[in-house]
Amino acid sequence: MAVRDAARAILSSLRSEIEAGNLDSKTLELAVEQIDAAVDRQVRRDLRYSLRSVINATGVILHTNLGRAPLSNAILDHIAGTSLSYSNLEFDLETGQRGKRDIHVDRLFRKVLEIVDRLVRDSSNQAYAEISTIVVNNNAAAVLLALNTLAEGGEVIVSRGELVEIGGSFRIPDVMAKSNAVLREVGTTNRTRIQDYERAISEKTRLLLRVHRSNFQITGFTEQPELDELVQLSRKRKIPLMEDLGSGALFDLRSVGVTGEPTVLDSLQAGVDLVTYSGDKLLGGPQAGMLSGRADLIARMRSNSLFRALRVDKLTYAALEATLMAYVKSDHDAIPAVRMMRLSKQQIANRAETIVSAARSPKLVLELVDGESLIGGGAAPSASLPTCLIAVSLSHKDADEISKRLRAADPPVVARVDEGRVLLDLRTVFPEHDNSLIRALQHIASD
Numbered sequence: 453m454a455v456r457d458a459a460r461a462i463l464s465s466l467r468s469e470i471e472a473g474n475l476d477s478k479t480l481e482l483a484v485e486q487i488d489a490a491v492d493r494q495v496r497r498d499l500r501y502s503l504r505s506v507i508n509a510t511g512v513i514l515h516t517n518l519g520r521a522p523l524s525n526a527i528l529d530h531i532a533g534t535s536l537s538y539s540n541l542e543f544d545l546e547t548g549q550r551g552k553r554d555i556h557v558d559r560l561f562r563k564v565l566e567i568v569d570r571l572v573r574d575s576s577n578q579a580y581a582e583i584s585t586i587v588v589n590n591n592a593a594a595v596l597l598a599l600n601t602l603a604e605g606g607e608v609i610v611s612r613g614e615l616v617e618i619g620g621s622f623r624i625p626d627v628m629a630k631s632n633a634v635l636r637e638v639g640t641t642n643r644t645r646i647q648d649y650e651r652a653i654s655e656k657t658r659l660l661l662r663v664h665r666s667n668f669q670i671t672g673f674t675e676q677p678e679l680d681e682l683v684q685l686s687r688k689r690k691i692p693l694m695e696d697l698g699s700g701a702l703f704d705l706r707s708v709g710v711t712g713e714p715t716v717l718d719s720l721q722a723g724v725d726l727v728t729y730s731g732d733k734l735l736g737g738p739q740a741g742m743l744s745g746r747a748d749l750i751a752r753m754r755s756n757s758l759f760r761a762l763r764v765d766k767l768t769y770a771a772l773e774a775t776l777m778a779y780v781k782s783d784h785d786a787i788p789a790v791r792m793m794r795l796s797k798q799q800i801a802n803r804a805e806t807i808v809s810a811a812r813s814p815k816l817v818l819e820l821v822d823g824e825s826l827i828g829g830g831a832a833p834s835a836s837l838p839t840c841l842i843a844v845s846l847s848h849k850d851a852d853e854i855s856k857r858l859r860a861a862d863p864p865v866v867a868r869v870d871e872g873r874v875l876l877d878l879r880t881v882f883p884e885h886d887n888s889l890i891r892a893l894q895h896i897a898s899d
């Protein structure tokens with residue numbers, strides 16, 4: 453069937469070329485001779501998967517267009533181990549009764565949030581409310597579920613400086629409308645004070661919402677209440693405080709030199725009642741949306757019928773469980789996105805030198821230049837890491853042509869183009885792909 457379709461497509465394009473009078477007898481003869489080969493190529497194209505592995509040489513670690521966080525072999529092993537046969541997804545092996553699918557990761561989230569707690573606070577015995585976690589399809593779904601559960605028919609107070617659009621048409625006001633909650637905006641774009649929240653509280657208020665400014669900064673004449681002030685207000689008026697963290701780091705980014713990016717634990721420790729965050733951003737796992745917070749609020753989300761509609765598959769639970777296990781063991785290098793963040797500029801420069809000397813050819817000019825990798829994926833927009841870039845130039849070819857040729861390689865190489873220059877950042881290239889990258893560079897210089 454694939455061959456028949458391919459043959460039809462090739463013959464019909466040849467027929468229209470003839471009808472249009474594009475072919476003289478010589479080129480026609482040639483085209484007819486090559487029908488076999490053309491059909492063969494077409495069949496290969498048709499039977500190739502559309503979703504393919506690519507080499508991300510952009511240096512953006514959590515690149516939404518390139519699938520955000522890559523997974524590891526340990527994660528794939530756990531997916532294979534639990535989904536190539538049946539599993540205890542919703543079955544309690546001890547009692548033989550029906551179980552809940554979310555217990556598999558809730559247990560680990562509790563552990564991770566405790567471990568980080570010990571690292572950050574050096575064994576303090578301050579008690580805080582029991583925290584539990586549930587998982588839905590993505591963070592957009594988590595926000596929708598939280599607003600619908602906690603604020604349907606009532607008002608949610610948000611600062612005008614946080615009415616963000618994340619991209620892919622996730623806009624806080626739109627999600628609010630879909631959840632049947634009423635948005636109560638306070639403050640101005642650049643300045644919101646705690647008194648603005650306080651004045652807006654009425655008997656209709658159900659929730660105070662703080663949204664992480666994932667993809668933009670407001671600088672200059674600005675003001676935003678401290679998280680502590682919001683916590684105090686929420687406790688005083690007995691209205692829950694929710695924070696949409698977006699990226700949801702489970703490890704301290706200060707360890708890689710990035711400041712101002714709150715971790716999930718920072719927020720929970722500060723007293724936020726509920727946080728939402730993505731699985732495939734700074735957490736470094738599969739696409740998912742987490743709701744972590746006060747167990748009584750989480751219980752209400754769990755019994756909302758939306759939770760059933762937004763639930764995730766066993767593949768996601770397996771991937772999340774394996775990712776969280778790496779955090780429990782403090783084995784951060786087992787999580788590819790986190791490992792990339794921890795690479796030093798020197799480690800990257802060493803690999804870059806090897807690639808440059810292996811791929812050098814008369815037409816190809818490869819230079820090492822200093823630059824910055826981006827964390828991306830809704831981490832602080834300024835979050836960048838020093839790196840060493842390979843600048844690629846090819847005689848008589850502009851940056852667009854070079855990056856197009858790199859994309860045509862197998863596997864395709866996606867480069868960064870900056871001010872008319874093609875740049876490759878090895879921070880996001882897996883070392884096992886270095887040889888493919890060398891071949892791609894040799895190939896673009898060979899014709």
Ligand SMILES: *Cc1c(COP(=O)(O)O)cnc(C)c1O
Nearest residue numbers: 590591592618666697698730830
């Ligand atoms: C990324 C992000 C979202 C959307 O998360 P998805 O997992 O992509 O659905 C929502 N809010 C914030 C603040 C974000 O950064």
